[in-house]
Amino acid sequence: MTAPLNVAILGASGYTGSELVRLLLRHPRVAIRALTADRKAGQSMADVFPQFYGLDLPKLVTIAEVDLDAVDLVFCALPHGTTQTVIADLFARKPSLKVVDLSADFRLQDPAAYAEWYGHAHQALKLQEEAAFGLVELNREAIRAARLVANPGCHSTTSILPLVPLLRAGQIDPDGIVVVSATGMSGAGRAAKEEMLFSEVSEGTHAYGVGRHRHTAELDQEFDRAAGKPARATFTPLLLPQNRGIYATITVTLAGGATAEDLHATLAKTYGGEPFVSVLPFGRAPQSRHVRGSNRVQLGVAPDRRPDRAIVLSTLDNLVKGASGQAVQNMNLVAGFDETEGLGQLALFP
Template sequence: MTTPIKAALLGASGYTGADLLRLGVRHPGIEFVYLTANTHAGKPMSSVFPHLGGVGLPDLITNEDVDFSKVDVVFCGLPHGTSQTLIAEIVGKNDHLRVIDMGADFRFRNPDHYQLAYGARHVAPELQAKAAYGLTEHNRDAIRDAKVIACPGCYPTATLLALLPLVRSGAMSTDDVIIDAKSGVSGAGRGLKQNTLMAEAGESVSPYAVGTHRHAPEIEQEISLVSGAPVAVNFTPHLIPMSRGELITAHVKLGNAQNADEVRAVLAQAYADEPFIRIADKGVIPSTAHVRGSNYCVLNVFEDRIPGRVIVIGVIDNLVKGSAGQAIQNFNLAFGFDEAAALEALPLFP
């Protein structure tokens, strides 16, 4: 029997931390030895998330109380701006450690772009050079050996899974790309915010960060890298009154593909051997209900009524494939486990 990889989870009291534990406690190769949540230090995990009781998890502690010399991997679920200093410090003192970051601090390949998107200077640019962008299906070679694996944002995950094969093949044009995105309220985190209160978000759909969302430059970074030229996208996110789930609708111009069937065929070929990417049958409209609670992404392509354009739809669970599940998928890749380990569960329905 393989000795489990000893893991610490920083930021265990957030939604992504909770889902990482929900999945990770059943992983045969992970042993969680430290869980941190500074405001809940000293409490059992079950007092913060009752559904995680009875599975043998350690009590919550502060980040400062973790002995990083005793773990092999650190999963980080801290907010942007708070993790880069801590990650740089622990990696600098513990050369054996690998970090899988579910936050935003190492997603930008150029640290200057981080400052443009988040309004603060990146404090660990030297570590950024050792980081790999953690979109598993499109960056496996870099992820396998990276010191830091930066899991993409949830919106970029859904969008890039839908569009990167089309950009790479030339099936779509990179001109005039419009992305309409919708996410459940868990995407806003667990902190108290007026716009996510039930009385505010219930029975209402609302766009937010219109024209300014920080995931837009992240999407542009990866599309531009594949395209070989700078690409700008029109990206608008919306808050939907449901707990989890994410749907993106991308309106794109055709490139060398002639119609939606040819575009769908490109996606089917690109993802033929991928365990978590499904191309829906022709005419089947992807729904967040098709992926709820799972690490799957479902994609499909439809003709637009405007000649020369198609509509690409993608759905994921924002907390799983969009965060915690992707983190575990990257862990599996980095530590030599079957990529689907602990992620085999089918979607929940109804």
């Protein structure tokens, strides 16, 4: 039997960290060697997340206490803006290490764009240059060869997957994209915030980050690359009073004589062999409940009443394909495993 891939999870006390633990405990070729949570160091994982009671997991420690000699790959599930110096230090200590970063710190290739959207200069420019954007279905070969993979954002993944193939094919107008993307509460993280209390968010929904959500920068980057010219989508995120899930309703303006049926055919061809992306029959709308808890994405295309427009629909679980499941998929590629290993769970329904 081959030796397992030894991994550490930095930031294991957050939602994406705990989701990584949940997924990796079922992975046949991985051993969890270290878990960190600076404010909760010394506690067990079960103290923080009782669903892990009775399972053999390492105690939570500080990042400085992790023995990198015992680790092959590190997942960074740390807050934005903190990961750059942490990862630079990890590579200084062990250059052969592999890292999958779930923060936004290495997603943007343009340092000026990073400074614009995140409010400060990037602190690890050399590493930023080598990072691979970790959207597997569209960047598989670059990810295989990378030692640093930048996991995309959840809203970004939901919109980039359906739109990049259509932009590449010239079937939609790069200046005619409107994205409304609704996400569950776990996308806001686990830190205590008054505006996230149950009584503040239940029985209603609202827009947030209107015109300035940071995932817009990822859309700009990937849409520009696909279209071969600037493509500035209008992006509005909504917060839903549910735990998991993202659902994007995308209005596009058709181009090049394409019809809504043509868009559907392009997506069906692009993702026909993909294990985690399903394109539903033309005109059928996906439902977020049908991907909950899984690493799967469902896409749909429907005609608009205006013949020059179409409606593209996309849904995934923000904690799985939108974060930790995609990170495991990236890990599988980096490690040379089948990319589906440890990710075979189907949606939890009802």
